[in-house]
Amino acid sequence: MILTRAIGLTLLLLLGMLSPSNAAEADLRAIIAKFATASNFSATEAVVRELAATGDTAVERPLGALAEGDLYVRKADSLVFIGKAAGGSVALLDPLSGEKSGDAAKSEITKIKVNNTLRRAIRDALGTLTLGAKDPAARIAAADTMFRTPDATNIEPLDAAIASETVASVKALLEQARAASVLVSDRPEADKLAAVALIGGRGDRNALSLLTAIEANSEGAVKDAATAAIANINSTLALWDAGQNIWYGISLGSVLLLAAIGLAITFGVMGVINMAHGEMVMLGAYTTFVVQEVIRTSFPGLFDWSLVIALPLAFSVAALVGLVIERGVIRFLYGRPLETLLATWGVSLILQQAVRTIFGPTNQEVGNPSWMSGSFYIGQLAVTWNRLWILVFALGVFAVLLYVMKRTPWGLQMRAVTANRRMAASMGIRTPWVDALTFALGSGIAGIAGVALSQIDNVSPNLGRGYIIDSFMVVVFGGVGNLWGTLVGAFSLGIVNKFLEPYAGAVLGKIVVLVLIILFIQKRPRGLFALKGRSVEA
Amino acid sequence: MRGSFSTITKMFSAGAVTAGLLMSVPARAADDTIKVGILHSLSGTMAISETTLKDAMLMLIEEQNAKGGLLGKKLEAVVVDPASNWPLFAEKARELISKNKVAAVFGCWTSVSRKSVLPVFSELDNILFYPVQYEGEESERNVFYTGAAPNQQAIPAVDYLMSEDGGSVKRWVLEGTDYVYPRTTNKILEAYLKAKGVAAEDIMVNYTPFGFSDWQTEVAAIKKFGSAGKKTAVVSTVNGDANVPFYKELGNQGIKAEDIPVMAFSVGEEELAGLDTAPLVGHLAAWNYFQSIDTPENAKFIADWHKFIKNDKRTTNDPMEAHYVGFNMWVKAVEKAGTTDPDKVIDAVIGVSVPNLTGGYSTMMPNHHITKPVLIGEIQADGQFETVSQTPGLVMGDEWSDYLADSKDLISDWRAPLSCGNFNVATGKCGGKGTN
Numbered sequence: 025m026i027l028t029r030a031i032g033l034t035l036l037l038l039l040g041m042l043s044p045s046n047a048a049e050a051d052l053r054a055i056i057a058k059f060a061t062a063s064n065f066s067a068t069e070a071v072v073r074e075l076a077a078t079g080d081t082a083v084e085r086p087l088g089a090l091a092e093g094d095l096y097v098r099k100a101d102s103l104v105f106i107g108k109a110a111g112g113s114v115a116l117l118d119p120l121s122g123e124k125s126g127d128a129a130k131s132e133i134t135k136i137k138v139n140n141t142l143r144r145a146i147r148d149a150l151g152t153l154t155l156g157a158k159d160p161a162a163r164i165a166a167a168d169t170m171f172r173t174p175d176a177t178n179i180e181p182l183d184a185a186i187a188s189e190t191v192a193s194v195k196a197l198l199e200q201a202r203a204a205s206v207l208v209s210d211r212p213e214a215d216k217l218a219a220v221a222l223i224g225g226r227g228d229r230n231a232l233s234l235l236t237a238i239e240a241n242s243e244g245a246v247k248d249a250a251t252a253a254i255a256n257i258n259s260t261l262a263l264w265d266a267g268q269n270i271w272y273g274i275s276l277g278s279v280l281l282l283a284a285i286g287l288a289i290t291f292g293v294m295g296v297i298n299m300a301h302g303e304m305v306m307l308g309a310y311t312t313f314v315v316q317e318v319i320r321t322s323f324p325g326l327f328d329w330s331l332v333i334a335l336p337l338a339f340s341v342a343a344l345v346g347l348v349i350e351r352g353v354i355r356f357l358y359g360r361p362l363e364t365l366l367a368t369w370g371v372s373l374i375l376q377q378a379v380r381t382i383f384g385p386t387n388q389e390v391g392n393p394s395w396m397s398g399s400f401y402i403g404q405l406a407v408t409w410n411r412l413w414i415l416v417f418a419l420g421v422f423a424v425l426l427y428v429m430k431r432t433p434w435g436l437q438m439r440a441v442t443a444n445r446r447m448a449a450s451m452g453i454r455t456p457w458v459d460a461l462t463f464a465l466g467s468g469i470a471g472i473a474g475v476a477l478s479q480i481d482n483v484s485p486n487l488g489r490g491y492i493i494d495s496f497m498v499v500v501f502g503g504v505g506n507l508w509g510t511l512v513g514a515f516s517l518g519i520v521n522k523f524l525e526p527y528a529g530a531v532l533g534k535i536v537v538l539v540l541i542i543l544f545i546q547k548r549p550r551g552l553f554a555l556k557g558r559s560v561e562a
Numbered sequence: 563m564r565g566s567f568s569t570i571t572k573m574f575s576a577g578a579v580t581a582g583l584l585m586s587v588p589a590r591a592a593d594d595t596i597k598v599g600i601l602h603s604l605s606g607t608m609a610i611s612e613t614t615l616k617d618a619m620l621m622l623i624e625e626q627n628a629k630g631g632l633l634g635k636k637l638e639a640v641v642v643d644p645a646s647n648w649p650l651f652a653e654k655a656r657e658l659i660s661k662n663k664v665a666a667v668f669g670c671w672t673s674v675s676r677k678s679v680l681p682v683f684s685e686l687d688n689i690l691f692y693p694v695q696y697e698g699e700e701s702e703r704n705v706f707y708t709g710a711a712p713n714q715q716a717i718p719a720v721d722y723l724m725s726e727d728g729g730s731v732k733r734w735v736l737e738g739t740d741y742v743y744p745r746t747t748n749k750i751l752e753a754y755l756k757a758k759g760v761a762a763e764d765i766m767v768n769y770t771p772f773g774f775s776d777w778q779t780e781v782a783a784i785k786k787f788g789s790a791g792k793k794t795a796v797v798s799t800v801n802g803d804a805n806v807p808f809y810k811e812l813g814n815q816g817i818k819a820e821d822i823p824v825m826a827f828s829v830g831e832e833e834l835a836g837l838d839t840a841p842l843v844g845h846l847a848a849w850n851y852f853q854s855i856d857t858p859e860n861a862k863f864i865a866d867w868h869k870f871i872k873n874d875k876r877t878t879n880d881p882m883e884a885h886y887v888g889f890n891m892w893v894k895a896v897e898k899a900g901t902t903d904p905d906k907v908i909d910a911v912i913g914v915s916v917p918n919l920t921g922g923y924s925t926m927m928p929n930h931h932i933t934k935p936v937l938i939g940e941i942q943a944d945g946q947f948e949t950v951s952q953t954p955g956l957v958m959g960d961e962w963s964d965y966l967a968d969s970k971d972l973i974s975d976w977r978a979p980l981s982c983g984n985f986n987v988a989t990g991k992c993g994g995k996g997t998n
Contacts, residue, residue: 065727065950092943093843093942093943137948137950139727139844139940139950140728140729140819140820140823140844140940141726141727141728141729143819143820143844144729144820147820229785229786229789230789232789232790233788233789233790233791234791235791236789236790236791237791237792240791268782269779272776272778272779272782275776275778276776276778279776376605377605380605380609384613385604385609385610385613385614386610386613386614386832386835387610387803387806387833387835387837389835389837389838391838392810392838397813397814397841398814398816399814399815399816406782406815406816408778408811408814408815409814410810410814411778411814480775480807480810481775481806481807482775482803482806482807484610484803485609485610486606486607486610486773486803489607489773490773490775522778522779525779525780526779526783529768529769529770530768530769530770530771530774530779530780531740531769531770531771534771
């Protein structure tokens with residue numbers, strides 16, 4: 025047994041010595057060791073370039089680690105390692121093989137510092153190296169990098185890569201990257217003109233950026249072609265800009281809808297001027313925070329589910345607080361709007377200060393699950409996942425609420441009490457409990473809005489303040505007591521706001537929207553969709 | 563529209579504050595202690611930043627008392643809550659000075675709160691130590707500015723971005739919240755950039771309201787501005803709460819620090835604590851102190867802070883260091899003058915040097931600003947900053963910017979015989995015009 029193992033080891037060692045990569049590996053190690061003595065950023069950058077110049081794909085690991093800030097030097101022997109923080113200490117990995125070779129305390133090692141210039145240099149270096157990677161995504165990233173940092177020396181490796189590329193979409197990107205490099209080389213004019221045409225066809229901002237630089241640095245036919253291509257791209261982008269404004273408007277509208285939809289119940293249906301509405305949103309956001317904290321410490325695998333788990337909890341917490349507020353304060357104040365306003369304002373301050381005392385005044389970190397991070401492109405329009413999910417979620421909440429109001433007995437009772445309280449009471453409906461549950465429903469909806477808003481805004485005790493004005497604006501504009509009015513109101517305010525913003529700026533845009541609403545209310549005091557009927561006049 | 567509600571807030575918060583104050587001031591004889599006023603918002607929008615400074619002051623006072631107090635007396639902190647309400651700052655300042663008879667006040671965060679207390683301090687002749695970076699264009703006899711003036715933060719930050727290390731930036735987005743600090747700072751920066759040969763079409767200035775949360779359009783505009791074939795950077799004076807959604811949107815729209823770095827003047831360790839910093843690695847901030855600074859003084863300060871606040875996850879930040887420096891300067895000046903009489907202390911504090919936390923000494927200059935090192939840091943994945951550039955020596959605060967036409971001839975020197983905060987060297991008269 026021992027013998028076989030010994031023989032096996034010897035064989036392995038022999039193989040290791042025989043393999044041609046061994047000499048290259050020793051060279052790489054010698055270069056990597058230079059990181060330890062590089063005293064400033066430009067010295068480190070020189071080492072990066074030297075590593076990249078070897079053309080060996082093995083340098084991907086140490087360079088990647090360096091870009092992430094994971095490359096360390098052990099103080100005792102000046103050896104370079106990749107470090108992965110694990111608890112109080114750092115696990116040291118071999119920079120080339122990635123095998124574990126020991127642990128170290130944080131004080132025993134120094135990190136090799138990187139800055140943006142260095143990160144860019146590493147990205148460029150890795151771009152060329154990963155051109156032949158197996159993963160198409162890595163090849164796409166490489167093509168992208170090379171497109172943005174064109175260099176005449178890139179043409180040959182790109183030609184080789186294009187010849188062996190099998191995926192059509194990657195091939196197109198590689199050809200664009202090659203065209204970009206042709207433009208900065210000394211190839212004949214005809215080649216360059218073809219390159220301009222190819223890049224012009226790409227039609228995005230990166231192409232625009234590149235062509236603008238080319239236009240400034242060239243002359244004759246190439247310059248003219250670049251000018252024409254730029255004009256062409258600009259006119260396409262102008263169209264996309266309009267589409268972008270509409271999307272941003274819809275997205276802002278969905279946020280407004282979420283914030284306002286609970287208020288559409290408490291203020292719209294019940295007529296309670298509820299200044300503590302924003303704080304219900306805040307409570308929902310804090311519930312999300314607590315759920316994520318528990319998940320982070322006890323069930324890290326469930327993190328992507330944190331929002332789904334937080335939804336029912338946030339609803340319950342906010343609904344419960346709403347119920348207490350209604351039973352404790354508001355029910356004594358029905359029909360006295362001024363007192364309700366002051367009392368609920370007081371409640372909102374109490375809730376804010378309570379949260380501040382319990383969680384502290386600073387922002388709490390609520391993480392984005394992986395499916396809510398990043399963006400994708402539709403043509404030239406960047407759509408961020410979190411905004412898209414919030415839109416879907418807002419519409420979902422709206423649909424559920426509409427169903428509850430229009431199709432369930434509870435909804436029927438709610439509408440009956442709103443329309444004519446005495447008649448409803450004489451039909452046997454327990455109106456006080458309907459009031460309490462309606463208020464709890466509105467608060468609970470505000471709570472689940474908080475779960476969604478925690479993804480795009482600060483989770484701080486002031487969270488609710490930012491939304492209360494907008495919520496009232498939406499409900500009043502859309503028409504008090506009408507859920508459809510809230511929907512239309514939210515989206516039209518969102519879109520108008522986003523169309524004004526690029527021209528007027530965010531500050532002036534907001535003012536203009538407010539003025540427009542005031543004028544509109546003068547004309548139609550009951551909002552977009554006014555309720556008709558006797559109860560309204562009463 | 564917010565204004566109509568703020569009257570109501572005022573009513574409520576004023577009531578709450580008065581109640582709090584009655585409880586917080588112990589009925590003790592005034593002679594055996596020296597009172598120190600702390601004027602930081604503990605409720606309202608600014609509580610997020612200012613509460614920490616209140617705690618830092620309490621810690622410094624406790625430590626001084628453990629060292630035996632000052633002039634043989636114990637120090638006693640008097641905490642009031644101006645509730646993020648600017649007029650209330652003036653009322654509370656008056657209360658601290660007239661009713662509580664404090665020897666000096668440490669406080670304020672926003673420029674508008676500082677402006678609102680200025681008349682109170684000059685009328686009642688007391689001392690204010692102001693710990694936050696600000697727009698300059700001011701020098702008052704009763705105020706000591708321990709935060710950075712624009713030339714101690716903004717100008718070196720822009721210089722760094724223009725340098726080869728910073729990426730040789732050619733196109734600039736000046737993004738700010740719409741109030742006095744960003745507007746004045748951006749005015750100075752615009753003048754400075756143009757003096758450095760940057761064309762007007764390569765500068766984009768944009769403002770957003772306080773607490774702005776929907777950054778889609780702004781970030782798209784930055785992206786568009788950045789695709790003109792020249793290296794672009796964003797200089798951000800976006801304040802407080804609006805930063806988190808701003809950085810989230812930058813991350814989501816895929817703007818990387820390598821392509822378009824954001825240099826922030828109001829984002830510190832505290833702001834990053836509420837944020838997943840992984841997508842922000844490489845974005846920059848300019849300050850005079852970072853928690854990550856590796857000096858024995860700083861290690862002790864952080865350890866003391868964690869012990870005092872009983873939470874070792876709490877961060878330290880630049881304004882806390884400013885209070886540390888300012889408080890020690892005041893202590894030294896009182897010892898030098900042998901009295902807490904504000905008039906004597908105002909004269910004694912000029913020229914006082916105390917150690918700062920970055921391994922050097924800060925000195926109070928005759929213009930009531932202090933000398934500081936300027937650090938540029940990059941955001942790291944753990945929410946800390948790593949220093950990537952540092953000025954070779956200390957930079958002296960320049961209150962009247964040399965790049966604005968209105969203030970370039972002004973200087974200030976509070977020593978006798980000049981004793982003037984806005985002396986015009988061109989006309990030789992005291993009382994020149996600033997931009998504010």
